[in-house]
Amino acid sequence: MAAKGDMVYAWTTSPDIASVAECGGAVTGLLKYALENKIVDAVLAVKKGVDLYDAVPTIITDPAELSETAGSLHCGTLLLSKLVKKYLGGAEDMRLAVTVKGCDAMGLYELAKRNQVNLDNLLMIGVNCGGSVSPVTARKMIREKFGVDPDDVVKEEIDKGQFIIVTKDGQHKGISMDELEDEGYGRRSNCRRCKMKVPRQADLACGNWGVIGDKAGKATFVEVCSEKGADLLSRAAKAGAIATEPANPKGIEIRGKVENAMLKLGDKWRGRYFEGLGEGKERLQKMMEDASRCIKCYACIENCPICYCEECSTKKPYLVPPGVLPVPFMFHLIRFAHVADSCVNCGQCEENCPMEIANSLYMHALQTDMERMFGHTPGVDMELPVLALVEEQAERQRLSATGSDQIFDVFK
């Protein structure tokens, strides 16, 4: 019987899954077991679209289709959290297994705090993530730095500090991520700053870091992070859907070292990005200048896993006069005020911004400042945020009843 805190090597016993999956296929094996045995009603995962630069979220109810989601894609820049709220009713009426990167898991916790998703109905299979690369950047990088036609690439991976591609004629080529990123290629800026590499707030945290010895490349390292995760692993193992063995102690150590190296790299990038922003008025000036290109398309708000209000304050004419250009900075101030303490640095506000405003950098910079001030870390557990409005309708009623304009009573 697996228990919370256990660390095991796991692999699928199905030859079909093993042939399409990576690193032993434990994730696909576990998802298939959960779906086949009605532990969940559906699986939300990511599959390949037109090519390997195109990651497409997909809902699967037929276990036979799960192999479409096997393997990893690093050029998808998706966040699954808000899809659960927007398109799956917050998993209120269905039990859903979701594969989650750190940002997906953090986004789901923040949505749960706001009663927008039901965590009880979610089975989160965490996957380690060293970062993702925007499709356009990835293709440009492969053409310009690797000298390879991006359409000839059949597999990409990020391993041991390198971005590695495999071409259709079987050639492997790797270039150090540091070199690529110093030249403006490589991972998205929020991924560089990310420090949620092993999503332990999921039910299981899976990955290939720390799989050594004869199981290297043939098993998945699984850390059991909850009772729910332990139950799934035990049942799947007992039924023979997956096989497990205790993780090699040396492997556990190596995994820790990889994680630590990634965290240090995250700190380095935070330093670089935040210092580049300057402090105080200088920082504000930079933000205002960049935000002056805003065309009010609402992509940042639509895609933010923190934004959930029915009645968005940015649409109040007395706060943000409609039809005015450049868009009044109050539009962005409202986002900062409502999101900053809970920002999980998922990068969606920047990824989806058609004006390429560095939205995620500004919000993340504010979040880290607030974390230092108030000691609240978003996305890791169910602790409520410091400032953000949690029950929108109740809060609006209170404001209207009391005549107060103090949304957040921080001085109480």
Add this chain to the structure above:
Amino acid sequence: MEPPGDAKEDWQIFVDLAHKLGLQGFDFNSPEDIWNDVRRVTPSMSGISYARMEKPESVHWPCPSEDHPGTPILHREKFASADGLGHFFGLEHRPPAEVADTEYPFTLMTGRLLFHYHTRTQTGRAELLHHEVPAGYVQINSEDAARLKIQNGEKIKLTSRRGEVETIAKVTDEVAPGVLMMTMHFGDAAANMLTNTALDPLSKMPELKHSAVKVEKITGVQ
């Protein structure tokens, strides 16, 4: 996007119509079919396949063949002239067909807003865009407004030699004194009731951006 309710997609409606009219050459089964037909008759687009457009960097026209990389920036190396150079030449200034005078002392310009597209048949249905700019207006300089005792938000009457329009005054310094600005998006503030029909002799473009109008307060209502 799936068409709403029982509606067909626009391309299907045209194909059905063409078949009803007995026209040849409309046997399309998908938007891609139609696009491939466009490629067949448009050399500058012929290299732009659906498959290439699926790639995130997409393709820019002119792209005359499947192996052509496309042209993100036109005329980068040379212009389409005999010697490949751009040629400057002088033009005699010719005033607009109609200029402001004592009877019609304002110059009316027309244009577009970021939030709407043409006559709003599409953008007018989008709640958010309607929220941004729900109705038409005329921009008038604050000095002119003060002189004519026009308040911001007041309904005023604009008259040209062609017609008249009543609309809301937006007092601003975004337009210079003597200049008015209206958009072409709104039927209830139809700028083209006022604009000139004079055509450019070469391009036949109507002179919609420049016409002479007068401004009057509307009295007795308010």
